[in-house]
Amino acid sequence: MSAVICGTGSYAPGYVMDNDRIAELVETSDTWIRERTGIRQRHIAKAETTTYMAAEAAKKAIEQAGISPEEIELIIMATLSSDIILPCSACEVQKEIGAKNAAAFDINAACSGFVIAYNMADAFFAAGQFKTALIVAAESLSHLTDWTDRNTCILFGDGAGAAVLKNSPGKHFLSVTHSDGEKGWTLTCKNRLGTNAEGEKFSREFYIDMNGQEIFKFAVRKVPELIREVLQKNGVQQEEITWFVMHQANCRILEAVARHIGEPSWKFPMNLQHYGNTSSASIPILLDEINRQGKLKKGDKILLAGFGAGQTWSGNILVWDM
Numbered sequence: 488m489s490a491v492i493c494g495t496g497s498y499a500p501g502y503v504m505d506n507d508r509i510a511e512l513v514e515t516s517d518t519w520i521r522e523r524t525g526i527r528q529r530h531i532a533k534a535e536t537t538t539y540m541a542a543e544a545a546k547k548a549i550e551q552a553g554i555s556p557e558e559i560e561l562i563i564m565a566t567l568s569s570d571i572i573l574p575c576s577a578c579e580v581q582k583e584i585g586a587k588n589a590a591a592f593d594i595n596a597a598c599s600g601f602v603i604a605y606n607m608a609d610a611f612f613a614a615g616q617f618k619t620a621l622i623v624a625a626e627s628l629s630h631l632t633d634w635t636d637r638n639t640c641i642l643f644g645d646g647a648g649a650a651v652l653k654n655s656p657g658k659h660f661l662s663v664t665h666s667d668g669e670k671g672w673t674l675t676c677k678n679r680l681g682t683n684a685e686g687e688k689f690s691r692e693f694y695i696d697m698n699g700q701e702i703f704k705f706a707v708r709k710v711p712e713l714i715r716e717v718l719q720k721n722g723v724q725q726e727e728i729t730w731f732v733m734h735q736a737n738c739r740i741l742e743a744v745a746r747h748i749g750e751p752s753w754k755f756p757m758n759l760q761h762y763g764n765t766s767s768a769s770i771p772i773l774l775d776e777i778n779r780q781g782k783l784k785k786g787d788k789i790l791l792a793g794f795g796a797g798q799t800w801s802g803n804i805l806v807w808d809m
């Protein structure tokens with residue numbers, strides 16, 4: 488038995504910010520951003536909250552799965568940009584969509600969040616604890632972006648993606664997840680203003696801060712290793728994989744990974760040109776897009792790989808069954 492996706496959904500805020508608009512805010516250009524990242528535009532949340540976007544994506548996934556919200560037994564929400572600290576976003580989504588019977592909690596594994604949520608739901612299924620789950624990832628990264636920092640504001644976007652999972656007969660694939668806390672400094676977003684137990688106020692930078700080159704090198708080194716480890720652990724040959732669905736960080740990262748493992752870049756679907764880097768939401772938004780475009784065929788083996796802050800990187804194989 489293993490987790491299979493039986494519905495996907497996504498949501499992107501209505502306001503679109505193109506590269507020319509960013510070039511009015513910081514010293515950059517449409518050409519530089521396109522050539523170095525592949526990004527042409529990003530969606531930016533204005534009225535939309537992280538919970539709202541997550542719930543909209545979830546409703547579409549549930550509708551496509553053809554189930555009622557009451558049938559969902561588990562909701563795992565991946566986010567690093569929840570609207571509030573408590574209650575957790577997964578419980579807020581539960582309330583919004585009426586999934587009364589679900590256990591719900593959040594995880595924060597940055598850009599690896601959706602893949603780790605998938606792995607966790609699959610592990611709960613394997614343990615016999617749940618049979619139907621909603622995994623959802625949503626980010627309002629624009630709220631954590633320093634719009635005067637050209638290292639980061641060119642990259643990120645907002646949005647949400649979701650998938651309904653069911654426990655189904657078929658080969659069970661083993662996931663791979665790694666973390667390296669020593670490299671946490673490469674991508675940070677520190678606490679907001681607060682007061683400690685002695686009543687002393689502390690204030691720290693609370694914008695996303697990134698060493699782009701370090702993250703780039705990390706991704707290009709670790710993701711090919713991750714792909715090989717996932718394949719080897721599951722006894723799957725690389726040529727059996729139809730699609731490599733990767734976190735949408737930068738087109739040059741995806742192209743370098745494809746080159747390293749000797750695959751054509753068309754096997755690495757990409758939509759970051761329209762959305763920018765939406766962290767945990769990038770993989771489910773992409774999955775929903777290629778699903779609704781009819782690109783995924785029953786029996787396709789899809790290798791998922793997420794990587795990012797932590798540092799964390801995680802992968803798994805799923806068989807398309809819709």
Ligand code: UT7
Binds near residue numbers: 520
């Ligand atoms: O989800 C995981 C999160 N993060 C990532 O995946 C980020 C991974 N890293 C990257 O995508 C890339 O490192 C960036 C897109 C962030 C930067 O691209 P790069 O090719 O690594 O640029 P760089 O930092 O090496 O800078 C190259 C040049 C420098 O100028 P000089 O020294 O060559 O004259 C920078 O000052 O480009 C300059 N530069 C810019 N110019 C225009 C850096 N940022 C910009 C900018 N616009 N936004």
